[in-house]
Amino acid sequence: MTGTGAVGLVLARPARLLGVEPFFMEFIAGIEEILAERGMSLLLHVVPAQDAELAAYRRWAERRLVDAVAVVNLTAGDRRPARLRELGLPAVLVGTWEEDPAAPAVRTDDAGPVREALARLLELGHRRIARVSGPAELLHTRNRTAALEDGCRAAGLEPPVIVEGDYSAEAGERLTARLLGADRPPTAILYDNDVMAVAGLATAKELGFAVPERLSLIAWDDSTLCRLASPPLTTMSLDVHQYGVLVARSVLELVDGRPVAERSLPTARYVERGSTAPRAAGAEGTAGVAGAAGTTGA
Incomplete structure (x- = not known):
């Protein structure tokens, strides 16, 4: 050569x-x-x-x-x-x-892991599911969004709330606060990377949302950040x-x-840790996400 x-x-x-x-x-x-x-x-x-x-x-x-x-x-x-x-x-x-x-x-495979994560959350009884995505122009972001929306529709749920981030900790904090400040906040949130998920975990704690007792979180991309978080984050690894x-x-x-x-x-695999649990008894779950359902920008 x-x-x-x-x-x-x-x-x-x-x-x-x-x-x-x-x-x-x-x-x-x-x-x-x-x-x-x-x-x-x-x-x-x-x-x-x-x-x-x-x-x-x-x-x-x-x-x-x-x-x-x-x-x-x-x-x-x-x-x-x-x-x-x-x-x-x-x-x-x-x-x-x-x-x-x-x-x-x-x-x-961008869609397969989203379907797997959604299936696990549905098994745990979650019905109000949100997602903090990466930039919307990326093809893998679009595929993940489509997979989540299709999966929620097939499960008889209203469309999930999807907010667009930029993979930064600042986006994870800000967008998690927005989701949890809704009239009917989600009981589970999917994140498109580990940094936003770890930041979202910290924000949830600050706002009084116990993880996983009241709120389940799943990160995309496993890392030391996810394993050292408290509780350790469930991931699509x-x-x-x-x-x-x-x-x-x-x-x-x-x-x-x-x-x-x-x-x-190989398709990302679901690794269960301490940030996911069955939906808390008494939490509403038969309806979809709050009235603001849909995709919103950062």
Whole structure:
């Protein structure tokens, strides 16, 4: 193999989140573990928005700084795959994609874990279920939202209240307070990452909602944060390190000019801990979520 010996990864997100959110650190560690076996490195660039990400790809292609890139956080109407093809920069798409990507992809099951979490909550008797989501433009956020709404409809519930966050602790605190301040607050909340869930747990305690006696919480992405919380958080656990490993293997096959194998990350699994319990006796549960049911912004 000849080339730069580097693989590119651009993260269009606030840089401050990288210091507190375990997901991308574990993901990057998985990529680097495989690249190191080949003496290759990862070129990481953090930018504020997708336009800056596209500009970074152009610079990398013009200067031949990387052999290939991994594209994360795919969005509706995503311009990146087409732009990368124009630039001649090989790419592996990471996660959900709505159409034929015309590029290798490492896929994820976004809906299955939501259905599993909802089924567990229904078994515990919960009927007023809310969710603190990630950014709505992300395809995996949309798939999770659709799965929750479809599942609630199939169970005969009114639509869940879904509030949009940005994966930060501040969003977890603010949105949890909003949900619990409703006339008829939920008895269970799903969070799209661990940081928002841990912050939501602290907010619930401050507002006098005992967890899990009065309120059940489920986080997405297991981490040390979830395991050390009090009570420890029930999670939809994803092997994020293995996710990075699979992406790196696909990237190396692409760089080598070999056929890139179809790869999918195993579905996140439900790990029960201390933040979920049967709905408290006497809590209303036959109706759906409060009259404000629907999706609201941050």
